Amino acid sequence: MSTNAMTIPAGNIEGRVWVDTLHQWLTTVDHKRLGLLYIAYSLLFLLVAGVEALVIRVQLMHSHNNLVSPQVFNRMFTMHGTTMIFFVIMPVLFGFGNYLVPLMIGARDMAFPRLNAFSFWLTALGGLLLYFSFLGGSGLYGAGNAPDVGWWAYAPLTARAFSPGHSSDYWTLALLVSGFGSIATGINIIATVLCMRCPGMELSRMPLLAWLYLVMSGLVLITITPLSAAQIMLLIDRYLGGHFFDAQAGGSAVLWMHFFWIFGHPEVYILIIPAFAFMSEIVPVFSRKPIFGYPVMVAATVAIGFVSMSVWAHHMFTVGMSSTSNSFFTITSMVIAVPTGIKIFNWLGTMWGGRIQFKTPMLFSIGFLFQFLIAGLTGIMQATAPFDWQLSLSYFVVAHFHYVIVGGIMFALFAAFYYWYPKMTGRMLSEKLGTWHFWLFVIGFHLTFDVMHVTGLLGMPRRIYTYEPGRGWDTLNLLVTIGAFLQGVAILVFVANLVISYFKGERAGNDPWDAWTLEWAVSSPPPAYNFATIPVVTSRRPLWDEKHPEDPDSRYE
Amino acid sequence: MVGHAFASPTNIFAPMSTPAHSILDLSLFVLAITAIIFIVVSGLLLYAVVKFRTRAGDEDREPAQVYGSTQIETAWTIIPILIVVVLYLATARVIHALQDAPEPPNALDVIAIGHQYWWEFRYPKLGIVTANELHIPVSDPARPMPTFLQLLSADTDHSFWVPELAGKTDLIPNHPNRLWMDPQRTGVFLGQCAQYCGVQHAKMLLRVSVDSPDVFAAWVHDQQQPSFSDARAAAGQRVFEQTACINCHTVAGTSANGRFGPDLTHLMSRATIASGAAQNTPENLRLWIQEPDSIKPASLMPAMKLSDTDLDAVVTYMETLR
Numbered sequence: 001m002s003t004n005a006m007t008i009p010a011g012n013i014e015g016r017v018w019v020d021t022l023h024q025w026l027t028t029v030d031h032k033r034l035g036l037l038y039i040a041y042s043l044l045f046l047l048v049a050g051v052e053a054l055v056i057r058v059q060l061m062h063s064h065n066n067l068v069s070p071q072v073f074n075r076m077f078t079m080h081g082t083t084m085i086f087f088v089i090m091p092v093l094f095g096f097g098n099y100l101v102p103l104m105i106g107a108r109d110m111a112f113p114r115l116n117a118f119s120f121w122l123t124a125l126g127g128l129l130l131y132f133s134f135l136g137g138s139g140l141y142g143a144g145n146a147p148d149v150g151w152w153a154y155a156p157l158t159a160r161a162f163s164p165g166h167s168s169d170y171w172t173l174a175l176l177v178s179g180f181g182s183i184a185t186g187i188n189i190i191a192t193v194l195c196m197r198c199p200g201m202e203l204s205r206m207p208l209l210a211w212l213y214l215v216m217s218g219l220v221l222i223t224i225t226p227l228s229a230a231q232i233m234l235l236i237d238r239y240l241g242g243h244f245f246d247a248q249a250g251g252s253a254v255l256w257m258h259f260f261w262i263f264g265h266p267e268v269y270i271l272i273i274p275a276f277a278f279m280s281e282i283v284p285v286f287s288r289k290p291i292f293g294y295p296v297m298v299a300a301t302v303a304i305g306f307v308s309m310s311v312w313a314h315h316m317f318t319v320g321m322s323s324t325s326n327s328f329f330t331i332t333s334m335v336i337a338v339p340t341g342i343k344i345f346n347w348l349g350t351m352w353g354g355r356i357q358f359k360t361p362m363l364f365s366i367g368f369l370f371q372f373l374i375a376g377l378t379g380i381m382q383a384t385a386p387f388d389w390q391l392s393l394s395y396f397v398v399a400h401f402h403y404v405i406v407g408g409i410m411f412a413l414f415a416a417f418y419y420w421y422p423k424m425t426g427r428m429l430s431e432k433l434g435t436w437h438f439w440l441f442v443i444g445f446h447l448t449f450d451v452m453h454v455t456g457l458l459g460m461p462r463r464i465y466t467y468e469p470g471r472g473w474d475t476l477n478l479l480v481t482i483g484a485f486l487q488g489v490a491i492l493v494f495v496a497n498l499v500i501s502y503f504k505g506e507r508a509g510n511d512p513w514d515a516w517t518l519e520w521a522v523s524s525p526p527p528a529y530n531f532a533t534i535p536v537v538t539s540r541r542p543l544w545d546e547k548h549p550e551d552p553d554s555r556y557e
Numbered sequence: 558m559v560g561h562a563f564a565s566p567t568n569i570f571a572p573m574s575t576p577a578h579s580i581l582d583l584s585l586f587v588l589a590i591t592a593i594i595f596i597v598v599s600g601l602l603l604y605a606v607v608k609f610r611t612r613a614g615d616e617d618r619e620p621a622q623v624y625g626s627t628q629i630e631t632a633w634t635i636i637p638i639l640i641v642v643v644l645y646l647a648t649a650r651v652i653h654a655l656q657d658a659p660e661p662p663n664a665l666d667v668i669a670i671g672h673q674y675w676w677e678f679r680y681p682k683l684g685i686v687t688a689n690e691l692h693i694p695v696s697d698p699a700r701p702m703p704t705f706l707q708l709l710s711a712d713t714d715h716s717f718w719v720p721e722l723a724g725k726t727d728l729i730p731n732h733p734n735r736l737w738m739d740p741q742r743t744g745v746f747l748g749q750c751a752q753y754c755g756v757q758h759a760k761m762l763l764r765v766s767v768d769s770p771d772v773f774a775a776w777v778h779d780q781q782q783p784s785f786s787d788a789r790a791a792a793g794q795r796v797f798e799q800t801a802c803i804n805c806h807t808v809a810g811t812s813a814n815g816r817f818g819p820d821l822t823h824l825m826s827r828a829t830i831a832s833g834a835a836q837n838t839p840e841n842l843r844l845w846i847q848e849p850d851s852i853k854p855a856s857l858m859p860a861m862k863l864s865d866t867d868l869d870a871v872v873t874y875m876e877t878l879r
Contacts, residue, residue: 070756070854150753156730157713157755162673247730253714254732287609293625318716318727318752320708320734323656327649334641338634344598345633351605355620358610366606373598377591384644386651387584389724390569390577393716393751459567459720461751464759468833471747472565548619556624 029113030528031098034120036424038095041124043495045087048131050491052080057484060477063469073465074148075167079130081151082171085267086178087127089409093274094123094185096416097213099424101189103519103526104207106198106535111191119181119188126178133170147171150463152264153234155245155256160238169238176231179224186220189213198518200537205557207517207540208291211298212277215305219270222309227263230256254319261312269308272404273301275412276343279365282419283347285515286362287354290541290553292346300339300346307336317388326385333383340376344369359513360434364415367442371407375400378453396456399449406487407445414441414494421498422512426524427505433497437490444486451479516541566747569720573746573767574696574738575703576655576723583651587644594640655724658737665693665704671715671728671750674757674856675819675832685780686807688819689832690764694773696739703739713755719748719765727752740767749833756855762833776826783810784822785879793874796867801859808878818858824878831856843872 025033055076059067068076098116102109110116133146147167149157158168193214197206234256236242243249245256284291291297313319314333317326347369356362378400382388391397414437421429455476460467467473511520520543522530539545539553572578609620669691670677676689693704708717710728717736718725726736740746750761768776786794797803798812805818813821824830827837834853835841844851847868849858863871 070759074753074756074758148756154714154753157753162713162755247710247732250731252731253729288620290622290624292623293630296625296630318725319729320726320732323652326652326656327645330648330652331641331645334645338637338641341637342630342634346630348598348601348605349623349625349629351602351609353620353623354609355611355615355618356606356609366602369602370599373595373602377595380591380644381584381587384583384587384648386580386648386655386724387587389726390580390584390720393718393725457569458565459569459718459748461716461718461749463753464749466759468762471567551622553622556622 027117029109029117031102031110031113031116032424032526032530034116035095035097035099037120038091038098038123041120041127042088042090042092042095043498045083045091045127046491047495049080049083049088050488052076052083054484054488056080057481059465060467061481062478063467063471063474065466068465070465071148074150074463075146077463078147078150078171082130082147082174083127084405085151085271086175087123087130089271089405089413090178090182091123092413093216093271094119094182096278096413096420097189097216097274098185100420100519101192101210101213102196103522103530104517105193105196105201105210106518106531106537107192107196108529108531108534110188111196112188115184116188119184122181122184123178126174126176126181129170129177130174133167133174136166136170152257152260154260155234155251155253156247158234158238159246159248161248169235172231172234176228179228179231182220182224183228186217186224189217190221193217198531198534198537204295205537205540208280208294208297209277209517212273212280212301215301216270216273216277219266219273219305219308223263223266223270226259230259230263233259254316257316257319258313261315262309265312265315266308268401268404269304271409273304275368275409276301278412278416278419279347279368281517282361282365282415283350285419285513286357286359286365287351288357289350289354290516290544292349292352293342294540296342297346300342303339304336307332307339311336314383314385314388315392317385318392330383330385334380337376337380337383344373344376359418360429360431360438361415361419361513363435363438364411364418367438368408368411368415371403371411371445375403375408378403391456393461394456395452395460395462398462399452399456402449402452407449414438417494417498419513420519421501422508423519423524423526425502425505426508427501428508428512429497429501429505433493433500437493437497440486440490440493444483444488444490447483447486448480449483451476451483455480511543514547516544518542567720571721573742574722574740576738577721579651579655580724583647586647590640590644660705660737661701661703663702664737665702666707667691667693667704668707668709669717669728671708671710671712671717671754671761672817673712673755674750674761674853676761676763677711677819680777683777683781685777686809686820687780687823688827689762689829690766690827692766692768692773692776693738693740694770695743695767696741698741701739703737706736706738708734708736714752715750715754715761716752717748717763718751719746719763721746722748722765725751740765743767743769743772757853760832760834760853760856762829764829764833779826779879780823782823784808785877786810787877790870790874790877793870793872796863796871797874800861800863802861802871805858821875821878824875826879831858839872839876842875843868846871 059065059073145165145167149163149168193210233244237244237246243251245251247253280291310332313329382391418429418434455473458472460473508524510523539557541553545552572581666682668679678687678691694702696702708726708728710730715728716725722738722740723736726734744767746765748763803813803815805815807814807820809822830837830845831853846861848860849856
């Protein structure tokens, strides 16, 4: 394979006036720039959603607090959830996918670069639409009016009788628009992975990251579509006199739940599979061993993809389904633990017998493994339908899914940031600030979300803007709030690290981690067309083969 | 056992009724299995992190490159499958036992209707209508007398959750549900709406009073009486019946027959008002009628803006509704 790719200069933009630079970024169809745009955009929304979370936590610090009105509180949790899922985690994962997939499979760009740009700008428009609701709902009359129906927007709360004005419409349109962007990106990633691989890179030799993004994109195609359909039906209900979800007119509130969760549960896997992808690249490099059981990892991912589409109604155990349905969704939800467990064991198997280096990416990866294990086990508790009759809709569920999304996905994302930032910018992130970030975040995370499980077990329902004294919830909620602020401080350390290291970080060179996949063969940041000559690979770890010609991987595959 | 560790009236580890008990037994079984898995897997993780860390002098040596092992991977596929089978069988039994339990002929039937932001309780066989505070008889394990609730909603989705008596079940418009409980101890059990139902979801509180057979019979007898009429309250009754109050509230035997708000026929038999948001005292009643937002912002009770004289009269009338 070839490493002389860095002979193409990485577009020299110094010396240009800023209008030119802006114009380049706005009109770019380069997968790396679009990837960075996705990432920057989602970091911005991460800060916004973080502030919303802190408003929620300050309000719940003690019983009968009246810092904010119930109306404001309800908008905060709706916007926090919607923003985090659709405008932070989804775009940041698409950003990493955009950036990494073509580089890792030896391609010069995505299959459809213009469609790629279109997807990003649709997503960006979706986020702006959602936040314009603060003004556009009835905000021009001086009253903030963001959506307040919760991020599931259960019917019939979204009917015009219960949600007058336009706040729910902004929610609907934001998700509809960004949903089209996601579907297009899904198509793009699938086409890229299937058609753009460099010579020698058979499907069985692809980096696991590309495999996992392929499965994730398939899920996007299958599950965002029912969500989009449901949003259109909701608009028909609200403006064209339809009665899909209007229970007073013979419609079905339960129908919305099915539509929402047949999107909503696979969505969790859409979010976690890229986190698995990061783990499957980072854990081997810092354990100095190839991934344990590559074919089983691929099979487990595909299995998760399939099974994840048959578990949605475990979000509806309290809705009053038949005992047969409840049993069915119990067994499917439990079965998904098997391939997920295989993945955890394979990462452990990768570390086993290795030589583990505790650089920041690995610290976050170990955090991921520990927390994702717990998240999986509390998931089994909730898959047990009768147990879920107590746990569902309580703070236990809130703790569980934050364990998945923060303890799992966010930790994997931080690992990915520390791991690939050198490739994206040419500079290393500071290990010192990274260590501070890690420990502050771990402590804050556990203080917040460990304690939150207990409030749920003590009967505290979610989505309440205040609670009664004497329920045994006061002290616990104070601890949760303190933990949330620690996490906030950790995020500020992270942002500071991103900014400071961009200017003052140590130079990274092409391959700072002594890694094995193709993105490390090109310069940091990579040149505009990635590879001057398209590389040819003969194994899963092309750079290992090059560094160890006496013992190449290709001999064992 | 675990129940004593936390002082909370809504603790799922302190069950007082068969459904809550069966759920807890299953939950403890699941907790035990997941705890074992947690100890084993996190132990392996900790061991790997300590044992296989880079040591001084090792920096340049690559470890043995191992690609996988069919035997080990088969083992950690089969063992989880077996665990899942066991968990599923245990779970399916409890689902069936609780959900498909037949209703015995002596069971008490209650219809619970969720409203934005309060509970309506109707006892069809006893001819009683009340709100927010459910009264049910204690059930002697030797001669069970369970209560079967039919759950309906008048507007958005709600969820009935009293953790010490049963798991939660939603109240969904156009989708009747069923929930049963057979409390084995008398006392007041607390809960609240668990499904986000609108702006004031938080103060849709719930009280279940489990009464001994005698106390329950007395309560039923009192509730079945017509509304109390007292000459002292005639002025207040007149104000009540000539303002918008009667559009939403019912006082049996008078011209007030609204259905949007709680039935007030026996208002003074309840300990709280505004679905548990405030104690039922004359001061709170006065405040609630005049300025409901100060007790429960965004509740659907409008501020009545009565003159002081009329307000006093109406509160006096309310106090006679025993």
